[in-house]
Amino acid sequence: MKRKRLIGLVGLAMLVAVVAALALRGRRPEWTTSSPQALSEFRQGLEALDKVYRAESTADFAKAVELDPKFLAAKYFLLRSLATPSSDPQAAKLYAELEAADLANLTARERFLIRYALAAHAKDAVKAEQILQAYAVERPDDPYALDALATDATARQDWPQARRLLTRLIEVAPNRVSAYNQLGYLAMGQGQFAEAEKMFETYRYIAPDQANPHDSLGELDILTGRYADARKELDEALRIRPDFCASSGHLVSLALLEGKMDEARQALAQAEGAGGCPAYMDQMMKCAIAVWTPFSAGDWNGVWQARQGACADDDKGDSAFMVWAALRTGHTSEADALIAKAGEQLAKLPPASPGRRYLEAEVAHLEGARFLVEGEPAKAAERFRFADQAMSYRELGPGLFKLINRFVLAQALSATGARDEAAAVLAEARAVNAKFIDRLGALLAPGAAR
Structure with a gap:
């Protein structure tokens, strides 16, 4: 009896194994390609992209496309990895190829990613939102859907929704350790700097051999005025990956904030030597140095002149700095033109x-x-107050912009006689980064131009 039962159990186990094997054999591959070699390169690219090693991921995805020119998912991720504007010839070519491609034989995820990217590229926010929501309803726990939804919620500053989505992303895809990075920036956006540090430190604990966790901590430290700590983290990021462009850029920013122009130029030279930054990023760093050098000396004429040199390309310059420089140096019509141009860009963006x-x-x-x-x-205070409500501390650039805006808001309020409110606004800004606000006190004081 026992032998018959044993034979029966063995037979059942074999049947289950056969059924499972057949099911696996019939399961649709996650990514659509006919080349195992291309798939291998593609997976390496995904791993590098998750680590924010863009140059490495770009090379992997490009190799995957070379091995299988019909590998549409590889083309999509190659686009994501390219640190270039969408108008770049290579990016434009990839967008055109995806636009012309037949998506019928792709997986649902691949179709979603490509259609969503194309709608966003076309600046059709309504269509992009429809594509995202439809796929999220169909596959609510797909990591790529959760990531896109969280990114969208963050852009709208719907912080609770973004946090819920990122927390769920970690639950369904524990290997997505970069989600802790996103949670850190989410906390930064809300001014919850201790929580941001906790998330970034968790990210660093899980991935200590990656550059990005150190870079994120360095960025937070710069924003909150902990400059020595920032330098340690950024130096460590570059020790791990000398070509990690983000950290080179943050070291440039740190040096500029401290008024150490020679160190800023050294950081730029290191970035150029490592070759990790695309050309437009190198130029943005050059523009920043060209602007901040005279700005730190209170030389608004020098800031304005940078527009004709390192910042001649509109995409590389800082419109806010240039408007202030134009106003401080009597170039009122030029300031009005820059403000009008920004307004035109805003008018072209759909509400969504x-x-x-x-x-x-x-x-x-x-x-x-x-x-x-x-x-x-x-009137100035009214506009600055509106700007403040729409700004966040989510990244270094926007965060510093928010601090500058709060400083001039305090100036405007003080000029109207609302000195108590002005003092409160200034105190809030100093609580984030007193060193930066104190420097602005000298550089943006009335009559500081020369």
Whole structure:
């Protein structure tokens, strides 16, 4: 009896194994390619992209496309890895190829990723949102859907929704350790700097041999005025990956904030020598140095002249700095033209566009600057206050912009006689980074131009 039962159990186990094997054999591959070699390169690219090693991921995805020119998912991720504007010839070519491709034989995920990217590229925010929501309903726990939803919620500053989505992403895809990085930036956006540090440290604990956790901590440390700690983290990131462009850029920013122009140029030279930055990023760093060098000396004429040199390309310059420089040096018509251009860019963005909120803040700030210099502080305060509500501390650049906006908001309020409110606004800004605010006190004080 026992022998018959044993034979029966063995037979059942064999049947289960056969059924499982057949099921696995019939399962649709996750990524659509006919080349095992291309798939191997592609997977290496995904791993590198998750570590934010863009040069490495770009090479892997490009190799995958070379091995299988019909590998559409590889083309999509190659686009994601390219640190270039969408108008770049290589990016434009990839977009055109994806637009012309037949997506019928792809997996649902691949179709979603490509259609969503194409809609975003076409600046059709409504269509992009429809594509995202439809796929999320169909596959609510797909990591790529959760990531896209979280990114969208973050852009709208729907912080609770973004946090819920990222927490769920970690639950369904524990290997996505970069989600802790996203949670850190999410906390930064809300000014929850201790929570941001906790998330970044968790990320560093899980992936101590990766550069990005150190870079994120360094970025947080710069924003909050802990400059020595920032330098340690950024140096460690570059020790791990000398070509990690983000850390080179942050070292440039750190040196500029401290007024150490020679160190900024050294960081730029290191980045150029390592070859990890695309050309446009190198130029952005050069522009930043060209602007901050005279700005730190209170030389607004020098800031304005940078527009004709290292910052001649509109995409590389800082419109806020240039508007302030134009206003401080009597180039009022040029300031008006820059403000009008920013307004035109805003008008082209549909209401649902993820980037609209930040551009609204920028335009409001520029309009406030115009009012303040014209001697209308009440109107200036209104525009600066609107900008402040639309801004966040989520990354270093936007975070510093928010601090600058709060500083000039305090100036405008003080000029209207609302000195208590001005003091409160300034105290809030100093609580984030007193060193930066104190420097602004000298550099942006009325009559500081020369």
